[in-house]
Amino acid sequence: MQEAELFTRIPDLGPQLQKARHNNEPSRLQTRIKTPSGEKLLEITIRPTQDEKGRRTGTLIYLYDQTLEEKLQATVEELESTSEDLQSANEELETTNEELQSTNEELETTNEELQSTNEELETTNEELQSLNEELETTNQELEERTKELDQVNSVYSQTLEQMRLPVMLVDQDRRIEFWNSRALRLFGFKNKPPMELTIDQLPLSPELRNALVRRHRTVLVKQAPMITRDQHLGGKLNITADIHFSVIPREDHSKSVLIMFDPGSPERAVAQKPVAKKKKNRG
Numbered sequence: 471m472q473e474a475e476l477f478t479r480i481p482d483l484g485p486q487l488q489k490a491r492h493n494n495e496p497s498r499l500q501t502r503i504k505t506p507s508g509e510k511l512l513e514i515t516i517r518p519t520q521d522e523k524g525r526r527t528g529t530l531i532y533l534y535d536q537t538l539e540e541k542l543q544a545t546v547e548e549l550e551s552t553s554e555d556l557q558s559a560n561e562e563l564e565t566t567n568e569e570l571q572s573t574n575e576e577l578e579t580t581n582e583e584l585q586s587t588n589e590e591l592e593t594t595n596e597e598l599q600s601l602n603e604e605l606e607t608t609n610q611e612l613e614e615r616t617k618e619l620d621q622v623n624s625v626y627s628q629t630l631e632q633m634r635l636p637v638m639l640v641d642q643d644r645r646i647e648f649w650n651s652r653a654l655r656l657f658g659f660k661n662k663p664p665m666e667l668t669i670d671q672l673p674l675s676p677e678l679r680n681a682l683v684r685r686h687r688t689v690l691v692k693q694a695p696m697i698t699r700d701q702h703l704g705g706k707l708n709i710t711a712d713i714h715f716s717v718i719p720r721e722d723h724s725k726s727v728l729i730m731f732d733p734g735s736p737e738r739a740v741a742q743k744p745v746a747k748k749k750k751n752r753g
Contacts (some may be wrong), residue, residue, distance in 0.1 A: 479503050483514060487529065490516040494526060500536070510537045519587060575689050619721070636731045642724060644668040656709075656731060669729070674703060682713070689715045693725075709733055 480501050490497040497516045502509055515532040627648060630637055636653035638646050646667050654662065657673055669682045670727055678701060689696050698713045714730040 480514070481514075483531075486514075487516055487531070490518055491526070491529060494518050494520075508537075510535055512536065513541050532738075630728075638669075638729050639718065640669055640686060640729055641728045642671060642690060642726070644683065647726065653731070678703070684713050684728070685713070686729075689717055689727050690725060693717055703731075 486497045513534040513536050517530045521529045631650045637658040638652050638653045639648040670679045673710050695716045703709045712732045716728045718726045718728050
């Protein structure tokens with residue numbers, strides 16, 4: 471094959487030759503060409519040559535015909551596939567024999583299963599009757615448990631209501647779940663508010679509301695009581711009080727925070743009342 475014909479029939483040869491000469495390193499590529507005897511697979515190796523001083527003296531191009539090796543590899547793969555098919559056919563025959571034997575056993579088993587089905591149906595009826603009794607017992611236990619919880623909640627609410635100080639119960643989302651009557655009066659409510667309020671909606675100064683929110687979050691995280699002392703409630707309240715925060719565990723594994731407002735000693739409560747000015751007697 472002439473050099474011009476070689477470059478014409480193998481378009482990738484030119485760029486690979488330039489690359490090998492530029493990098494002064496061997497390069498290799500595979501390509502297919504059509505010949506009168508059929509298509510051939512060629513492996514082309516391009517190797518620059520150097521003299522003793524490392525200077526490039528030329529370029530060697532090796533052509534290796536891999537067509538026969540490719541055909542041999544394809545033949546081996548076909549033989550391996552044929553062997554696998556024969557082995558699979560043998561396994562299928564063995565499986566068919568086993569299935570026939572198994573069918574006979576299944577027919578015998580079916581007769582036994584039909585006999586046992588009647589016994590299972592009778593047992594199922596007994597189990598259903600037992601489950602019905604268990605469900606009735608469970609319903610009774612749930613009703614009793616509900617009554618117990620209602621009683622506990624009632625006692626808990628009565629206890630909070632009877633406390634001498636304003637208290638409120640706040641859930642993890644800062645919603646106020648319970649007010650005693652003193653807390654309602656403290657914040658100017660005659661009855662329980664018609665909508666659920668959060669502690670950051672109380673009629674307090676923004677600074678104190680933010681302080682309540684921070685303390686509520688800290689108490690839930692640390693699981694320990696805290697006190698914020700001498701907080702001026704401001705506005706119409708005009709009260710200075712210590713604010714107590716305590717964690718209250720719930721039966722559903724959630725937690726609430728009990729917030730109590732304590733004006734402290736009677737002396738401080740009296741000191742907070744406005745003092746009337748005495749009129750001077752004019753002689």
